[in-house]
Amino acid sequence: MSETLGKINHSQFEDFLKQRCGKKRDEVRIGPEFGVDVSVVDLHGGKAMALTSDPLSLIPSLGLEESAWLSVHLMANDMATTGFAPMFGQFVLNLPAQLSKNDFEIYWNYIHQFCKDIGVSITGGHTGFIEGQNSTIAGGGTLITIAPKDKILVSKYADIGDSILVTKTSALSSTAILAMSFPETVKNKVGKEFYYSASASFYETSSLKDALTAVQIDNSGVTAMHDVTEGGILGAIYELAIASGNGAEIINEKIPIGEVQSAVCNLFSLDPRYCIGAGSMLITCKKEKASEIISRLETNQIPCAEVGKMTEKSNGIKLIENEKANDLMYFEEDPYWKAFFNAYKNGWK
DSSP states (O other): OOSSSSSOOHHHHHHTGGGOOSSOOTTEEEOSOTTOOOEEEEOSTTEEEEEEEEEEEOOTTTOHHHHHHHHHHHHHHHHHTTTSOOOEEEEEEEEETTOOHHHHHHHHHHHHHHHHHTTOEEEEEEEEEETTOOSSEEEEEEEEEEEETTTOOOGGGOOTTOEEEEESOTTHHHHHHHHHHSHHHHHHHHOHHHHHHHHHGGGGOOOHHHHHHHTOSTTOOEEEEEEOOTTHHHHHHHHHHHHHTOEEEEEGGGSOOOHHHHHHHHHTTOOGGGSOOBTBEEEEEOGGGHHHHHHHHHHTTOOEEEEEEEEOGGGOEEEEETTEEEEOOOOSSOHHHHHHHHHHHTTOO
16 A cells, blocks of 8 residues: 555555556657656657557545546646647546436536547446445546657657746645535635635646647747646646756746635645635746747737746756755645545535
8 A cells, every 4th residue: 555645656666566567669760758747659651659548536525517527637637748739548437336426427428428528439348346346546548649750749759958838727626626615614714705716726737728829820939738746736836847857947936826726725735826726727838939938828818928048957956945045845646635635534615
């Protein structure tokens, strides 16, 4: 049994899993790597296939529609980092035995609709009901896309001198899910207005439009993208720096933190900069293209901020607060999980 919740830690991945990935094939251009959202397999005719996998969500306190949204869009966010939308999907459903036929049909109808909305054809998988299955994870899925191999982006392509951009706000998904899971507490402690705003932001947790808008024109200057998930914006920048073999310089005051996100995170004793932030996209780009990309995103009602730059690896990964540079802390476990389960154990409603 792992001692921490969330993803496997970096050293376990590097020392164990990465060394044991079956047969080595020349066609695998990007295999499993820390801080890289997709795998890329070369095909014939100048094409490549990008793949990404994630758990599927089934969270009763959120609802069936919301769970289906997370299941589809958290995977789609990973694929968006390539600069292309997903095309095909495989879904493995390990559902709780007590889930009714009616609830299953509602859940799957939403999966179908959300896939259809973003152009994903569901090509297969597995569906089963399992006794004793009572987690908020209902299996796993894989999204696939095929695109010109020289156009597919991955997070390891970020380069020294690139500007670092972040869309939307810190802790977008964790704030929304905490508010929706503990509505009475959030209403009572931070006010109804913030509760409704936090809940409404749930459907901003897709970053597919962010990514496709950023690379909308040829020679957009975008070099890499990374989906903000566990570890938040600061964790994502750290991962991208490690993946690309670079250092980074982040200016703390530039990190976007919305008033609503700040208030809800404060209630749960969370630092929004380090919380799961699905819906935000981390973008690196050539410095001279930064203002053009920010402007294009904002024209499409997607807020975007320049928060720092990629540097030489020897400079390390630095967070600059009050003009003082310190090594950026990286936490193996996202504090959101503990906050959620503590609130649940403490009887927060």
